[in-house]
Amino acid sequence: MAKIELNVDGKSHTIDADNDMPLLYALRDDLGLKNPKFGCGLAQCGACTVLVDGQPVRSCVTPVDSLGKSKITTLAGLSQNGVPHKVQAAFIEEQVPQCGYCMNGWVMTTVSLLATTPKPTDAQIEEAMTGLKCRCATHVSIMRAVKRAAQA
């Protein structure tokens, strides 16, 4: 057990945890955040994605003591004063999710993609998104939303 400091959505937290505990458990169980989801615990699906200094990271396999002073952003941390991030606005506009459990991964990965590639081609979107899972199979809606966000 160690005292570990985490900077999440602009707030600083200190938790007691095993050094090798995955970040996901710190976010969900210690900090009570809900947006990152447990999908597989194997970095195979993306449901647990958070941004670490802007980069999408699978929190289910990221040891909690590996973050240092990095800024962690969760899905709920994207919006400002309740105003959706443009990617969220696009996903809402396109009514993308069915069950919605995977949406975290798609939205966060889109945010990261558009930060570096504001006008991505279909191939660039696919390259960024491949490997993420959506079991309800809303892929065509996801593509519409990513393109809408890129035009916003």
Next chain:
Amino acid sequence: MNQHINRRHLLSAFGALTVSVVMPGVSARAATLGLEKRPALDPKKLASYISIRQDGTAIAYFGKMDMGQGTDMGVAQMVAEELDLPVERVLVDMGDSGTSLDQGGASGSTGVSNGGVTLRNAAAEARRLMVDMAAQHLGVPAADLVVDSGIISSKSTPAKKVSYGELIGGRWFDSEVEWNGQFGNGLAVKTIAKVKDPKDYKVYGTSPRRRDVAPKIMGTGDFVTDIKVPGMLHARLVMPEIAGASPVAVDESSIKHIPGARIVWEKAFLGVVAPKEWDAVKAMRALKVTWSDAKAPFPEQKDLYSHIRNAKPVKTGGEGAFLKEPEKVADAFKGADKVIESTFEWPFQSHASMGPACAVVDYQPNGQTTLWTGSQKPHHAGYGVAAVLGLKNEQVRGIWVPGPGSYGRNDAGDAAIAAAIFSKAVGKPVRYQAMRNEGTGWGPKSPASVHTVRAGIDKDGKVIAWHFHSKSFDRLNVNSNESYPGDSLPGQLIGSPPKPNNVYGTPSNSYKFPVRHETWEVIAPMLDSGSPLRSSHLRDPLGPEIHFAHESFVDEVAFATKRDPVEFRLAHVSDQRDRDVIKAVSDKVNWQARTGARKERKGDVAFGQGIAYSTRNGTRVAVVAEVEVDMKTGKVRGKKFTVAHDCGVVINPQLLTQTIEGNVSQALSRAIHEEIKFDTKNVTSVDWETYPILDITERPLTIDVVLINRQNIPPNGAGEGSMRPIVAAMANAIFDATGVRLRQGPFTPDRLRAGLA
């Protein structure tokens, strides 16, 4: 500490976009919805279905739930239509046995066709009663009154008006409805009121937006995995390496270094609990268990279909006029000039929901026990929890909270029973969530099957006899109804005996042949109890595989008799609505007649197009798939799907279209990827690497939907109908591209290459 209970329910109910509401528990929520003074739920009382609040908004109490296709919005529209209220003023309180009657949960695409119709009838009756009340209140005859947006006014003296809220807001309807005596999907009510004439529809056919989308995207909504109850412990199951093995010794010292970790062990049910979730995971991994010396229960995977062929059936059944006269079928085939026969094989498949299932149970033997579940059937899951805890049904409140996907009887039904067993054992609220390997590996499966189809052709090339025969594992080895613990894995582990149903199904379409015979045989499971291959319903149960066989064979017969597949279907399909979808889809793609594989090629890529059609409880769907096959690698891409869809009246075209898009894409995943793998000891498909599903790089580039809106036909249900013909259309398109007839799924590169070799 606040309980973050059912927040999503509230968000959904109030259609909030970004508001973060934290309600302190069930009672506060009840107060918000005015439920604390509510009369007991009674199917004969109108108040059990609908209420009007003081602000004039209506609440419909829906004993089903929505898994993301927008069913609740469809219901809201049906209720709004009858009440002449704007849809944003209709709230749908769903999936909670404390607030709604048992309407069977999500089941068989009946959310709108049964559940919605019941609430629509209740809404019409509520409107009738309020118009009568207004007539008295205003002193004018009811015939002189009109309703607009919840305001009832006199046609002759428009100044005379009163609102729903003023008439009854905050009070409960004290009126009866004629109940048909059934609970579950069959629950229906008749009322004095007449429902609206379709020519007066204002809300049907519009596309208001779903209320759960924004909370899901903003990260402000609760999933069942997010429910927290004070004092709650986290639990994990410990499962054996060999299916069927049970623990004989457990080394408690192996987890004593983990704070607060405890063992729960009853018969073959073994698990751990801990105050912190990560500690529960660690304890699950660290626990040293000696397992019984179980015999490996399964054949080698390669022998699956010969196992099915050779197994003795435990039950037979079928459909059609010739079931009692099989000799007439035999005679018809004897009289044929030529008999064509093909056999199709389909593997076990998994719901593989996005996350492994989770449930929270707060066992209160002397008060109200609460179950929070992602199950499609929260009422029934509550009955199952009551049964396993030795409580009466009414002592358990089952509350649905969105779970990680569903698509039938997935592992959610197991999680509810597991959480209940844990909670009783430790005397505290318990949150149980499975690990990924349990979700895919140990969740229920759709049954593997073999289908043999024969057609007798006369000398003029006419089909004179048709026999479709399936041999399969039980479609309901565990019932999709979750009321009985023996229909769950943890229930079986604590000794509840399995009660297999031994049932199957037959194709659904309106082909007419002089002799049409449909039969099935169900075989016993390979492991009776506690099996990772226990079979149950997966979205459109049996639909994709039965119609893969049927519609592939229709193409085979068409080509064998030198006819075009569309022309052949139109010549043999008898129902006009069915013919209309076939016609609509073939017109939409400008179908070119053909009597064999066209094998269009560009370099290494072959292009093909195939049609299939099927019906489902009144909904009919025809689809044309367009595929590309890489002739070197054998990889198949489902590029474009054109779907003609008739489910009766269309309530919300946008949500219907997106439901169809999801079904097409999920069926494509089933068609090209999905096959549960196992070895002699256990299922080896345990994650997304070993059970791959559709990737975004493999999505259809176009899904073109043609909706046929039948305003005068009640809604038939659209949740699953478009899953059904997709696999077959893919198979027919692959044949058109390559000349290879794939009769075993899924259509992987290996199978394609083997066919091309």
